Amino acid sequence: MRVLLTGASSFSGLWFARSLAASGAEVVAPLRGAPGTYAGVRAKRVERLGQIAEIVPDCVFGDEKFLELAGSRAFDALCHHAAQVGDYRSLDFDVTGAVAANTRNFRPVLERMLKGGLKAVVATGSVFEQDEGAGNAPMRAFSPYGLSKGLTWQVLRYWCIALGAPLSKFVIANPFGPYEEPRFGAFLVKTWRAGEVAEVRTPRYLRDNIHVDLLGLTYAKFVREAAASGVGRRFGPCGYLETQGAFAERMGRELAPRLGLEGRVRLMTQTDFSEPLVRLNTDVVDPAAYGWDEAKAWDAMAEAYKQF
Numbered sequence: 001m002r003v004l005l006t007g008a009s010s011f012s013g014l015w016f017a018r019s020l021a022a023s024g025a026e027v028v029a030p031l032r033g034a035p036g037t038y039a040g041v042r043a044k045r046v047e048r049l050g051q052i053a054e055i056v057p058d059c060v061f062g063d064e065k066f067l068e069l070a071g072s073r074a075f076d077a078l079c080h081h082a083a084q085v086g087d088y089r090s091l092d093f094d095v096t097g098a099v100a101a102n103t104r105n106f107r108p109v110l111e112r113m114l115k116g117g118l119k120a121v122v123a124t125g126s127v128f129e130q131d132e133g134a135g136n137a138p139m140r141a142f143s144p145y146g147l148s149k150g151l152t153w154q155v156l157r158y159w160c161i162a163l164g165a166p167l168s169k170f171v172i173a174n175p176f177g178p179y180e181e182p183r184f185g186a187f188l189v190k191t192w193r194a195g196e197v198a199e200v201r202t203p204r205y206l207r208d209n210i211h212v213d214l215l216g217l218t219y220a221k222f223v224r225e226a227a228a229s230g231v232g233r234r235f236g237p238c239g240y241l242e243t244q245g246a247f248a249e250r251m252g253r254e255l256a257p258r259l260g261l262e263g264r265v266r267l268m269t270q271t272d273f274s275e276p277l278v279r280l281n282t283d284v285v286d287p288a289a290y291g292w293d294e295a296k297a298w299d300a301m302a303e304a305y306k307q308f
Contacts, residue, residue: 001227002026004075004113006061007082007124008053009038011180012172014045015216016081021052023220028075030059030066045179062104071112077227078113081124083152088145098148103155110163118165120226123156125149125171125236127208127281132171133236135206135279142275160232168226170219171236173281177212177297178304184244188251189305192261198252203245203267208280210239211297217290236281258302 003020007013008029017027029049034057038046049055059065061082070078084098110121127133128142129150141147153169160167176185191198218237226233240247245267256263287294 001076001224002028002074003077003079003223004028004030004070005053005079005081006030007080008049009042009046010081011045012124012175012212012215013081014049014179015175015177015212016079016219017049017053019213019216019220020079020223023224025220025224027053028056028069029053030056030061030069032058032060034058041179041181048179061102062106062109067105067108067112070109071116074116075113075118077120077122077223078109078118079122079124079223080156083124083149085145089143091144093144093148095144095148095151098145099151099155102148102152106156107159107163110159110165114163114165119228119230120223121156121160121165121167122223122226123153123167123169125153125169127171127173127236127279129153133173133208133279134282135276140276142279166226166230166232168222168232169234170222171234171281172215173208173210173236173239173279175210175212175215175239177301180212184248185251185255185301185305186308188248188263188265189255189259189261192252192256192259192263195262197264197266198248199266199268200245200248201268202270202272202275203243203248204270204277205244205275206242206278206280207244207247208239208241209247210237210281211292211294211301213297213300214239214285214287214290214292217292218285221290236283237285238281238283241280254298255302255305258298259305 008017126149128146130141248265252263
């Protein structure tokens with residue numbers, strides 16, 4: 001199976017590429033830039049990506065080079081994972097600009113790939129979109145970024161229906177693990193390394209945190225099944241369904257001892273409820289069915305943090 005995977009230099013994108021390649025797929029990964037032009041953790045991801053996939057540099061979704069790539073060979077699946085992210089928490093996030101970039105020339109891209117025998121389009125969604133996952137009403141988008149993801153899906157859906165392309169949606173919750181951007185996990189480790197207690201200011205939010213390697217395994221299986229069936233499907237795998245306070249405590253139990261740290265956590269009284277209280281994915285997975293080893297996943301995460 002040959003897969004055209006956009007967004008492969010992102011955190012989850014790298015793990016998607018890894019799992020697809022490990023399953024025997026040939027992964028072609030167009031990148032916005034070129035290897036050597038990236039910095040920080042993204043540079044490390046691109047280096048790893050080059051070991052498992054064919055990188056096509058300076059190839060932005062929907063531009064002329066991308067159109068040429070889409071029509072240059074037969075692809076079994078178009079995995080459209082790339083999206084404009086920017087400051088995804090900002091209320092000033094450019095929703096319409098993001099949708100335009102995410103869907104640029106999607107119709108001609110799809111037309112060219114269908115001529116080559118395309119069997120499936122797999123779009124990545126977010127549990128933070130409007131009307132995704134499970135949670136408290138109203139099921140609004142978390143942010144303008146989440147809104148852009150939901151609108152992007154509608155544009156892709158329109159053209160896939162119009163052109164007869166099977167469209168599937170893989171919904172991501174909160175992935176964590178090696179090679180992620182400095183977010184919650186990095187905050188915890190940095191605080192513990194300083195010998196301090198990590199304060200969790202939003203401990204009551206009920207969220208869905210999933211190891212990124214388990215997420216990648218479910219993704220590779222999903223893509224293969226979508227391409228084999230020729231029928232659109234949807235899947236949103238669950239991870240740890242618990243409050244952010246409980247998840248922080250889990251990180252303290254699992255990660256801190258592996259790093260030789262105390263891992264102390266203090267749950268503060270939450271006063272910020274600007275986000276929905278509950279938002280979770282809904283498809284429970286059996287890790288054993290994917291050959292996933294939870295202890296090894298925590299070991300790998302600890303090893304990654306030892307390098308930073």
